[in-house]
Amino acid sequence: MKGRQEIGKRIKELRREHKFSQKFVAERLFISQAAYSLIESSQNGIVAEHIVNLSKLYDVTTDYLLKGDKFVIKMSISNGFVPYIGVSAHAGFIENYDGEAPLDNYDWYRIPGFNPTQNQKLFEVEGNSMAPTILSGDVVICQTQKKLENILDGSLVLIITKNSILVKRIRKNDDTTFLTLENDNVEDENEREKMEIKKQDIRELMMIRGKISGVLVPHHEIASKGKIKALEDALEMLKKEVYKLNKKIAAISH
Incomplete structure (x- = not known):
């Protein structure tokens, strides 16, 4: 009683x-x-x-x-938690998507340094089309962006269409029908694979604000990257010196 x-x-x-x-x-x-x-x-x-x-x-x-227990944390958006949609849940998320997908069946997490809103979600990435920027298994922190014109050219985005969830780099254009997207997994930026999707097929477009990765870079790779960066800096300085020298030669010639 x-x-x-x-x-x-x-x-x-x-x-x-x-x-x-x-x-x-x-x-x-x-x-x-x-x-x-x-x-x-x-x-x-x-x-x-x-x-x-x-x-x-x-x-x-x-x-x-x-x-009367006040010390149990309620996992909800109002308490700073963000729903997590893993690879195995992608198909169900798309199938049940109706403008506001049901989130009760997903795990929820809090991320230090992020201020979640109703329009933030976590998605696990599948595939290496965006390597090395984003690797398969990485979790991207996304926030809904309703206005395409507010997204900067070259931004990383997650797009939910009628059939799939895409993680790509956006390329702005004047086309009112199609949106151009790129992969990152090529050595030459000029050879990046491009794809186009109809803007009317986009159900939700989300900006990628950050990522959570379980990949640790081996020490020897860090050392190698440091050497490459040093070489790139030296080459850039050499280019500047050559440019100055050419200007002096041109002045003497005249």
């Missing part, structure tokens, strides 16, 4: 905090105001379905409603 009284007390306090009437809450539970009043006054017990609906209404955990 004491547990029933405590539950009644908590849901009454929550209703008053939110300035809801008993009639308003009862309608959300699909019961009469009289039936709801009996729950608040602890004369009647409360069923599991009502507990779940009240937790959604007040954005609290079911543990708080049942036991």
Whole structure:
């Protein structure tokens, strides 16, 4: 009986905090105001379905409603959590996509340094078309961008179409029908593989804000990259010196 009284007390306090009437809450539970009043006054017990609906209404955990436990973290967007869609869930995500995909079946994570909003999601990447920028198995942090004109040329994007989820680099153009995309996995930038998709086939376009990778670069590769960078800097300096020398020679010749 004491547990029933405590539950009644908590849901009454929550209703008053939110300035809801008993009639308003009862309608959300699909019961009469009289039936709801009996729950608040602890004369009647409360069923599991009502507990779940009240937790959604007040954005609290079911543990708080049942036991008063305030230290259980509710995994939701309002608490800084972002839904994670792994490779195995891509097909289901596309199939169920209807403008606001159901997220209850996905894992949720918090990412230090990111301020999540309702339009952020985590996607696991499949394939190496964007290597070495993004590798297969990396998780990209994405945020919905509704205006294509706000995306800078060369930005990394994730695009959800009717049939697939694409991670590409965007190339801006004046074409009103097609959008140009590129892969990164080529040595020569001029030979990057391009693809075009119809803008009308895009269901959602998301900017890639960051990534989480499980790949560690071996020490010898770091050393090699450092040497290459030093050589590139030396070559750039040599080009500048040659340019200055050519200018001097040209001046003497005239």
